[in-house]
Amino acid sequence: MSPSVAARLAGVVFVGSIFQVSAISSVRVLGATPDLLLVVLVSVALVRGALAGAIAGFAAGLIVDVATLGTLGLVALLLTLAGYWAGRYGETTGRDRAYAPLLAVIAITALYGIAAYVLTFMLGEPVSARGALLPVLPGMLLNAVLAYPVHTAVRRLVGGGERTQRAREVELLV
């Protein structure tokens, strides 16, 4: 990954994180809040691969944890795993599939919601299953709406040509 792409990637993650915590988190549609950061992260991971996805997820999660003065590392852990899984999906099954962004966003939104609930519960913080899991379904819908526009924008910003995990060499067995 070239330094310019890395810088743009960092910028996208930073701006996405800041907008998520400051502007978008207060918007409620259909009882849920759209998670622009998660959609950005899934797109980054699909475009740049699992490693970039995991690092971007960790950084974005850390910004969210810091900015919201929450449990440090909690969102970072979740977004690290989300970025990694989205990247692996993009490198394997979802490679060059047109529906990959949509499918990845829907699946990871659901898994993210459930994992966040489980992790919060395991940490001993009071959390209502109904309050935590009920917004997952409308959240999936909202994030699905964002999936293609965000993916297009992210691909233009940080695409940079080839994927990290695409075959870049040919080995012939003789």
Add this chain to the structure above:
Amino acid sequence: MLGVSVRRPAAGRFPSRSTTALRRRVVVGALVVLALVLITFSFRQSEDGPVASAQGAAASALRPFEIAAERVAQPFRDAYAWVDSLFAARSDAKRLKEENDQLRQRVIQNQFAVRENARLRGLLDFRDGPAYPRDYQGLGASVIARPAGAFAQAIVVAVGAKDGVAVNAPVVTEDGLVGLVTRVTSSTARVTLLTDEQLAVSALDVNSNAAGVVRHGRASAATLILDRVPKEAIVEVGDTVVTAGWRSSKLASLYPKGIPIGKVTSVGQTDTDPYKQVQVTPFASLSALDAVLVLVRKAESLP
């Protein structure tokens, strides 16, 4: 293929797949461990520990960016809030309309209850008053139906045989005589009104004591006539007509004596008719009855 020269990649320029996978796993594992360490520190340290202090400092550093992002997003949020308020206004209008309908129904019910209360209070006053026949028991009853059709001068009330109501029981309101029970079921009774053609009541002019029979008027369904009044009897406009309540050795009037029926509104006579033509307007508003008293003769007063 043997004999074919293959250009191999320069060592170290592209990492092999296994190396890449290993590096990826190591980095992700390290990030996960780091996140877990941060969580652990975040939980174990107090509010003024180094991790919390670092978090606070970083949050302060991020604050200007958050404010900037908030300002950038504010117009979009305002636009969204405006659209959302439109939907909310529509739903509010719908909810308020439903509430308004419910309240209107409640107001109508309250008005009806107030009117019914006044009627029942009037009936109670009448029952305790001097005009009430002492050898009768009054059963208060709501009017539950009015047979359809202009020719059916009757009502259905919500008392019946199980309440002690029998056929030919007089029915009154606090204003005066209404009619007679002509059909009884276990819980309801049909009351034929004074304005029905089949009903006739022996009556007296209170002032002159002139006797006659009150029955339906020919002019309109709402008026009555006092028939069979001799020409020599004195009846004047404004006189009050009450039930005669006669009793012979074997027979007795169906109606108790002295129940107000109506007021004389016109008196006339012709050479060809042996009786006066006396028109009476009933005291009871027979077209707007809500509650009535069915008079049931007390057991000790039965002949």
